[in-house]
Amino acid sequence: MKSQASTDLFANDSQLVKVLLPLPLAGPYDYRVPPGMDVWPGRFVRVPFGPRRLVGVVWGEGGDSGLEASRIKDLDSVLPLPDLPQANRDLVDWISAYCLAPQGAVLRMAMSVPAVFEPVKPITLYEPMEELPDIRLTAARKRVLTVAADGPARPASDLARDAGVSTGVVTGLADAGALKRISVAPGGYWPQPDPDLPGPGLSELQSKAALEMAEHVKARDFSVTLLDGVTGSGKTEVYFEAVAESLRQGRQVVVLLPEIALSTQWLSRFERRFGVAPAVWHSDLTQSKRRDSWKAVAEGKIQVLVGARSALHLPFPDLGLIVIDEEHDQSFKQEEGVIYNARDMGIVRGRLAQCPVILASATPSLETVVNVREGRFHKLELPERHGVAELPTIELVDILKNSLGRQRWISPPLETALKETLARGEQALLFLNRRGYAPLTLCDGCGHRLECPNCSAWLVEHRFSKRLECHHCGYATRKPDDCPECGAHDSFRACGPGVERLAEEVELILPEARAELVTSDNIYGPAAASAFVDRVTSGETNLIIGTQIVAKGYHFPKLTLVGVVDADLGLAGGDLRAAERTYQLLHQVAGRAGREGHKGRVLIQSANVDSPVMEALAKGDRDGFLEAESNMRELSRMPPFGRLAALIISGMDEVAVDRFCGELARKAPRMDGVLVLGPAPAPMALLRGRHRRRFLIKADKRISLQKLIPQWLNQVKEPSSVRTQIDIDPVSFM
Numbered sequence: 001m002k003s004q005a006s007t008d009l010f011a012n013d014s015q016l017v018k019v020l021l022p023l024p025l026a027g028p029y030d031y032r033v034p035p036g037m038d039v040w041p042g043r044f045v046r047v048p049f050g051p052r053r054l055v056g057v058v059w060g061e062g063g064d065s066g067l068e069a070s071r072i073k074d075l076d077s078v079l080p081l082p083d084l085p086q087a088n089r090d091l092v093d094w095i096s097a098y099c100l101a102p103q104g105a106v107l108r109m110a111m112s113v114p115a116v117f118e119p120v121k122p123i124t125l126y127e128p129m130e131e132l133p134d135i136r137l138t139a140a141r142k143r144v145l146t147v148a149a150d151g152p153a154r155p156a157s158d159l160a161r162d163a164g165v166s167t168g169v170v171t172g173l174a175d176a177g178a179l180k181r182i183s184v185a186p187g188g189y190w191p192q193p194d195p196d197l198p199g200p201g202l203s204e205l206q207s208k209a210a211l212e213m214a215e216h217v218k219a220r221d222f223s224v225t226l227l228d229g230v231t232g233s234g235k236t237e238v239y240f241e242a243v244a245e246s247l248r249q250g251r252q253v254v255v256l257l258p259e260i261a262l263s264t265q266w267l268s269r270f271e272r273r274f275g276v277a278p279a280v281w282h283s284d285l286t287q288s289k290r291r292d293s294w295k296a297v298a299e300g301k302i303q304v305l306v307g308a309r310s311a312l313h314l315p316f317p318d319l320g321l322i323v324i325d326e327e328h329d330q331s332f333k334q335e336e337g338v339i340y341n342a343r344d345m346g347i348v349r350g351r352l353a354q355c356p357v358i359l360a361s362a363t364p365s366l367e368t369v370v371n372v373r374e375g376r377f378h379k380l381e382l383p384e385r386h387g388v389a390e391l392p393t394i395e396l397v398d399i400l401k402n403s404l405g406r407q408r409w410i411s412p413p414l415e416t417a418l419k420e421t422l423a424r425g426e427q428a429l430l431f432l433n434r435r436g437y438a439p440l441t442l443c444d445g446c447g448h449r450l451e452c453p454n455c456s457a458w459l460v461e462h463r464f465s466k467r468l469e470c471h472h473c474g475y476a477t478r479k480p481d482d483c484p485e486c487g488a489h490d491s492f493r494a495c496g497p498g499v500e501r502l503a504e505e506v507e508l509i510l511p512e513a514r515a516e517l518v519t520s521d522n523i524y525g526p527a528a529a530s531a532f533v534d535r536v537t538s539g540e541t542n543l544i545i546g547t548q549i550v551a552k553g554y555h556f557p558k559l560t561l562v563g564v565v566d567a568d569l570g571l572a573g574g575d576l577r578a579a580e581r582t583y584q585l586l587h588q589v590a591g592r593a594g595r596e597g598h599k600g601r602v603l604i605q606s607a608n609v610d611s612p613v614m615e616a617l618a619k620g621d622r623d624g625f626l627e628a629e630s631n632m633r634e635l636s637r638m639p640p641f642g643r644l645a646a647l648i649i650s651g652m653d654e655v656a657v658d659r660f661c662g663e664l665a666r667k668a669p670r671m672d673g674v675l676v677l678g679p680a681p682a683p684m685a686l687l688r689g690r691h692r693r694r695f696l697i698k699a700d701k702r703i704s705l706q707k708l709i710p711q712w713l714n715q716v717k718e719p720s721s722v723r724t725q726i727d728i729d730p731v732s733f734m
């Protein structure tokens with residue numbers, strides 16, 4: 001096989017290569033390179049696979065598969081695409097080995113856009129003629145010509161939109177010879193961000209942090225830096241300077257953000273700093289947009305891309321910087337398919353690509369804090385809010401003492417604070433991390449609870465959509481008139497609050513408030529998110545009632561009060577990180593208050609006001625809290641001081657699942673430094689109709705779970721009706 005650099009021809013024309021296909025297969029397959037075809041590792045190739053033709057990636061030299069020569073098939077063709085870069089291929093191998101996922105399943109994440117690999121139809125663009133023919137010019141036509149005059153060749157639809165005319169006007173101008181038609185391969189238009197536009201004047205501390213990060217970028221070497229700054233300290237503005245430095249170096253940047261589809265304020269801030277919007281990557285994009293973006297990344301035309309965790313797998317040929325914003329966020333963990341953590345794999349990607357990684361957070365994860373403490377990561381601190389803004393005061397409201405009225409969830413102190421805030425013309429946020437009207441509906445007659453038929457979960461009432469929904473599998477049904485258990489009529493009672501029910505209470509106590517519900521049910525894409533931002537900024541909305549989607553990132557100058565309705569919600573499950581996560585979420589949401597000029601106030605309603613997490617929140621003692629958490633984890637040898645993995649065994653046939661679990665339990669590794677817990681029914685013992693059992697494997701740091709687990713699983717044959725999922729470093733214990 002030829003390497004990209006060398007052009008030596010092999011004497012043997014029938015050389016073999018390994019090709020990895022984006023299928024959940026263990027490894028690559030051998031193929032023969034037909035005479036005259038030129039391939040090397042990283043090339044995208046089309047190959048026969050059974051009756052199908054599939055696109056895969058040349059992974060290396062073949063020939064050790066032991067297959068008979070006659071059974072090895074020829075490569076079909078080479079695709080006219082840039083190579084999948086070495087760092088991406090290394091990342092596939094790394095994730096596969098670390099997460100114990102089939103290589104092909106990992107590759108599929110890098111090839112998630114099928115349209116990239118299909119032949120493309122050219123599209124027509126329009127640009128002005130050098131000389132205008134003598135034609136009749138209507139106002140509409142003039143507008144189109146003005147728009148076309150400044151800018152690149154564009155599709156008719158773009159010109160029509162910018163000129164405020166129909167596309168017919170554009171094509172009419174082309175027919176009349178006033179615009180030139182050019183036919184090009186689709187690819188989109190990628191304006192380049194300008195690093196040298198004047199940024200905001202940074203404070204001394206901000207500049208110091210920015211300079212240091214820029215130095216890491218200049219070094220063109222792997223490093224990890226935690227940008228640890230309080231909410232509203234300007235972390236974004238500061239890491240933008242590292243982005244600017246990478247742009248000056250002519251190298252690409254990827255920024256991972258949770259909930260990118262909702263981050264309209266981030267996008268406009270980027271545009272203010274760099275003159276143009278960045279490329280974005282998330283699941284809301286159309287197929288053609290995804291195809292264009294994928295290709296533009298591969299061709300180096302996209303300089304800065306911001307996206308959800310899947311952006312990590314895009315084929316950046318020359319990555320100069322990786323930023324992981326809100327690094328502590330649990331949504332970086334992918335829980336389906338290949339189970340991996342994009343924060344951790346982002347760091348691996350940085351090492352493989354030899355580029356710096358910046359982690360930004362006001363509430364860094366314990367893992368990251370320990371990595372800083374042990375000297376593996378650098379740390380830069382921004383201990384103050386930008387400008388005159390101060391951190392808000394945080395008060396706990398003991399709901400055991402401030403008894404709530406029947407069917408009421410807003411305590412008297414919170415009610416008073418809300419009234420005062422709105423009366424001053426300021427804004428408030430009521431936070432309750434629960435969608436819908438009520439989390440539980442039960443029959444007053446017999447106590448029967450409405451449950452999902454496919455999951456171990458209660459059905460959640462949604463009054464606006466007039467349905468009962470399962471938040472785990474999406475099952476939805478109308479609320480029955482009669483109890484299916486005892487037949488009582490109209491006997492259902494809603495138990496507990498969701499945000500919809502809170503909105504009802506707000507209407508009762510604050511009828512004048514201009515309240516708005518913000519949950520993933522009503523704000524689900526960029527357009528809805530930016531309309532929401534506009535309503536708050538303009539003051540049309542003065543009271544936000546929202547779930548965790550409003551907890552982070554937003555910056556509303558007049559928002560001065562945050563009320564947390566039920567601070568204990570996240571503590572219920574009691575898993576390893578329940579307290580840490582609660583701290584992070586509540587601190588983030590508290591951080592929305594008082595971000596500009598007006599002092600902020602936060603009221604946290606809890607039945608556990610004496611718990612360490614609530615006390616730490618009220619005192620603003622993040623480091624003390626983390627220290628105590630860290631000590632506890634160290635004592636119990638839990639991550640990051642020990643290793644943890646979970647096995648989730650599931651299937652439709654409960655007996656088969658239990659039998660398989662029993663066999664696994666008998667073969668479970670018994671050795672020093674390893675503890676296997678389970679099998680136990682998962683908290684979600686039934687999910688989408690599948691019965692689920694869990695094993696937890698806890699081990700000392702010196703032990704490789706990547707060796708131990710396959711050795712264990714290989715001793716027991718998995719029945720075809722059962723599925724085993726491996727979750728290394730689990731964050732969800734459901």
Ligand SMILES: Nc1ncnc2c1ncn2[C@@H]1O[C@H](COP(=O)(O)OP(=O)(O)OP(=O)(O)O)[C@@H](O)[C@H]1O
Pocket residue numbers: 200201202203206229230231232233234235236237238269361362386552553554555591
């Ligand atoms: N030097 C500066 N000059 C002007 N505006 C600034 C400066 N630094 C920060 N800001 C503004 O202050 C606000 C808060 O900054 P930013 O959102 O970057 O903070 P953050 O640290 O990311 O906060 P959070 O963690 O709460 O999201 C933004 O509106 C930002 O534009």
Ligand SMILES: [Zn+2]
Pocket residue numbers: 452453454455457470471472473474475688
């Ligand atoms: Zn369900």
